[in-house]
Amino acid sequence: MPNKGSVDRSIMPIAEGMRFCGPAFTVRSRVTQKQVPQITGDEYTEWARNYWYKEVQIQPWDSELQQGDIVVLESPDAACGEIGSYNSLDMHTKGAAAVVTSGGARDRDECIAQGVPVFARWRNQAMTQGRVEYETYGVPVTIGNVQIKPGDIVVGDGDGVVAVPREHAELVAKYARQENENDKKGRAALYARLGWELDESTR
Template structure:
């Protein structure tokens, strides 16, 4: 039997957003480095001081394979808190991907890793290593509260957070939404007549 987080994998974040009534999506500044990358998994949360990546290194050591690191980097973009070496460690440790409200560097090297990274910006300067950060605590990433164990789903459109206490309900609503969208697509796409049929119905015209 598939884990519920696996059932979310590949579902459009747009449909999940509809199920959540337009809430719980991270702001538009956080996007994937590679638009082909998709993620869906449990949040392993990391709270770090701006520009310091010690907490990320600790998280890579302590997270379980398949976890997603969700990092509150305070939106700070003048120092990169992950580069290709650190993210290579994460990939080797079995981390599914990282969502970072902060900056990365070594863009080409990260592309070559083929490791899902959702981030706010890229810069050149290296991180600090002063403070240990906090692991598995509630954080705010991209303007959304994230608790340890929440389901995180990401694709080319962005990242959305499914609260773990609502995950089964939201999965059910999302699947129903996708089914209805597919039925609408089949009925109203493909010709001028079908397109006008939909639009006339939308505006109450015969």
């Protein structure tokens, strides 16, 4: 599959060492026209808890997550972190192995401490209220100029994200494994010439 499947290099892990591989569970959000009302701080807390997160920025799909799913979120550039420490961990408790978004992520320190892989285009402090809202799930989405359908295989590491259509996954995996083994052997030989001990990347 030459020239296919490589997600734009702007979508990267929020920390070194994060990686994943699994089937895509696709979700799409959109820019919202709903505004944050002019209210007091206490009123805002109630508004966010009882309206925004129950009627607008909802996750009606999370009960359908299967163990090992990768949540792939097509998110607009709305200058906010749609993925944060709470919702990424909540998805993880329901089966998600990682989250990939074409939008922003927040709570980087907490996300790193939790260890759930998060891949995003931006890091933002702002939350979603008045910026983005849930649209749909279980449909083809576009992430980093690549179409990803439900069940496609997505792989992420320090080099970024690759998506493989489900119908080609077995063949692609065969040649990817072959390439990886050849690389390990070649690099192991160079390690030996240098007198280095083999590490995880060469065994």
